[in-house]
Amino acid sequence: MKLFEYQAKEAFSEAGIPIPEGRLAQDAGEAREAARRLGSPCVLKAQVLRGGRGKAGLIQFAESAEEAERKAAGLFASPHGVRKLLVERAIAVERELYLSLALDPVAATAMFIACAEGGVEIETLAAEQPEKIVTVPVDLDWGLMPHHVRELTFGLRLSGDTAKAVGDIAGNLFKVFRATGAELAEINPLFVTKEGGTVAGDGKLVIDDNMGDARGKYPLAPEYFDTQTEYEAALEGIPYLQFDGDIALMCAGAGLTTTVFDLVHYAGGTVANYLEFGGPNYTKAVQAMRLCLKNPSKVLLVVTFGTIARADVMANGLVEAIKALRPTVPIVTCIRGTNEEEAFATLRAAGLDPLYETEEAVRRAVDIAAGRRA
């Protein structure tokens, strides 16, 4: 789960990484008050999870509390779903660095990635100037050692107090990374100030959904999701993505659902939602269908090829969901796998016309959505 900037910075600060003095504001009045207390000039940073906030105008400078209030009102009214602003005292920046920790799935280590030029996206830098990037692998069982830090700071051509400060930040970033089981901990830009200090200008922290301890601190909330239905699906533990097309996918298995998603597009159709109720969720047909029906669609397409997630159990679940929710959209099914004969019988008894081939089922759903058949 990707955290908001203010949460990442809180975690960084608790680990001893310097962050700019700042306050959280939930409306324009609070932004004005925050700016007054912090003093001008200040920066207003919209707390949204998308990248590229600068280009999207979601980061604004204000020279006074009045200007902060006016600009905050604009940000809250923007179409980006801004619920919170981080108001920070502006910093006199001498230079910007890039520093992050990620996992290397091939070498099976953690990996520091650093660059003497921060502020730009690391992907851009990696593509255009790979020679400027310093990488230092760190074995998770060995932990961070002084030579790793030296490798990093010499690689960045830092010296003196700045080298020491950046080294300390790297050590503390490693602590946060390990404590949250993070996929990514990033400081971009890492400011070196005109006074010679070092401050995390931004913070990105993607924590592991499977780390119970870290997750407990950040309970699921609607603000992490683009839509209410995505939030409700997450509460059920059902993978769900919202789109704006015609065909609601209620499929089982991540790989198969993704393939059905492709096949719908190849056949000229559009997807209303991606929903996957395989694995441990295969008995959750009622919840799955309820989520699909929250979204306007022209047809519900059910494709499964389950083994542990047995076909007969899925067919029973689907029929039960139809009885409970009485959907008005037509349903196309292609439920196969363990005990598929029983599944077919169950579906036929419920008045459905079960199909056996995924691509045929996709064609039928696309035809129904296009009004070519009922």
Next chain:
Amino acid sequence: MSVFIDRNTSVEVQGATGKEGAYWLKHMKDMGTRVVFGVTPGKEGQDVDGVPVFHSARRGMKAHPAELAMLFVPPRFTKDAVFEALDAGIRKIVTIAEGVPLHELIQIRKAALSCGAMVIGGNTSGVISPGKGMAGCIPYWIERVYRKGDIGVMTRSGSLTNEVTAEVVKGGFGISTLIGVGGDSIPGTRFAELLPLYEQDQETKALVIIGELGGSMEEEVAEAMEAEIFTKPLVAFIGGRTAPEGKRMGHAGAIVSGGKGSVAGKVAALEKAGGLTAAKPSQVGGLLRQALG
């Protein structure tokens, strides 16, 4: 010979007395797999379908040496169970659990690399050489999916494997060995690391890989083909061609980020290396016939 598991491979099952473990242990045996002992702490002296159970892998190994450990263990105990098998001297491990913390997956892979072991999974249904041996939870009895033959299969997905493998069988072929490396972003063993096994295996004439968006495993296969580490015909189906960037499509590993991991890039790399790629599962059988001349 087969790849990874055949009828002589001795297997121990950790988590043998659990609901899943006991159910699949029996199926593994019924298919002909040589299951020599089970492990459940506190249950030594019991048996599961005639297979003796021990407190630990080391205690079991003293009585019944095993080459392969099959783990039916929940995600929070998986790291310990893998290390227990390694400590007992086992160098082939299959783990099915989904949801093992990322840092632990890194540590598991690192440990395996360090001692020359191979950990298959997590988040997989396992490994099967039809008619010979199975380590996992694969319904070998579905004949139209798991018929014995001479096509190797490597996959990142369970449900999609059934879909694609059914097309292999429909095309008149069968499976030599199928290995599910799993849907996680940090699999214990990567596609390219299995290629030398399929290259050597005389019972494998061609290889099907079932990949998806995200990561770099398919690109690594293309590199191994370019380097002639793998020279047999290869057909790939890769899901997620129309997936939008930045969205995680079900599996933890299935996400395109920073422009990397796109299906278009994977398809281009594999085709350049001489592989054939199917846009739809139904094309796999025909491409195999084409590849095998």
